[in-house]
Amino acid sequence: MKYTDFDPNIWGNQSFVKIGYDKNAKQLCIFFHNQKVVYFDQVEEKTVFQFIISTDKEAFLKDIFWPEYEHRWLTSSLLAQTT
Numbered sequence: 001m002k003y004t005d006f007d008p009n010i011w012g013n014q015s016f017v018k019i020g021y022d023k024n025a026k027q028l029c030i031f032f033h034n035q036k037v038v039y040f041d042q043v044e045e046k047t048v049f050q051f052i053i054s055t056d057k058e059a060f061l062k063d064i065f066w067p068e069y070e071h072r073w074l075t076s077s078l079l080a081q082t083t
Contacts (some may be wrong), residue, residue, distance in 0.1 A: 001029070005050070013057045021048050028069075030061075040069040 001020040006013055018031040021043070028043040028051075047064070054060045065071070 001027070006057070011057060015058060015061070019048075019051075021045070028065075030065075032075060037074045038071050039074060040065055040071045 001022040003018055005018050005019040006016065008014060008017070011043065014033075016030045019027045020031075021027070023045055026042050028048055030039045030040075032038070039059050043065075044061045048058050051057065051064070
């Protein structure tokens with residue numbers, strides 16, 4: 001899985017610090033400031049690109065990812081492994 005950090009000072013996102021995407025598995029993971037990690041399944045690569053270039057990533061999460069994709073929370077130990 002490839003990871004990208006998001007500086008909240010640059011991007012304006014208040015809830016997450018990093019995302020990862022596995023193109024083969026179509027799996028997106030988002031690492032939140034509160035040490036929680038969520039995985040979204042069956043996410044197309046073009047949707048991830050739309051998310052990355054979105055000027056309001058918080059709204060994209062709320063309007064697209066939460067209602068439209070299956071997701072599951074995992075332990076925060078993953079955050080330490082990917083830094």
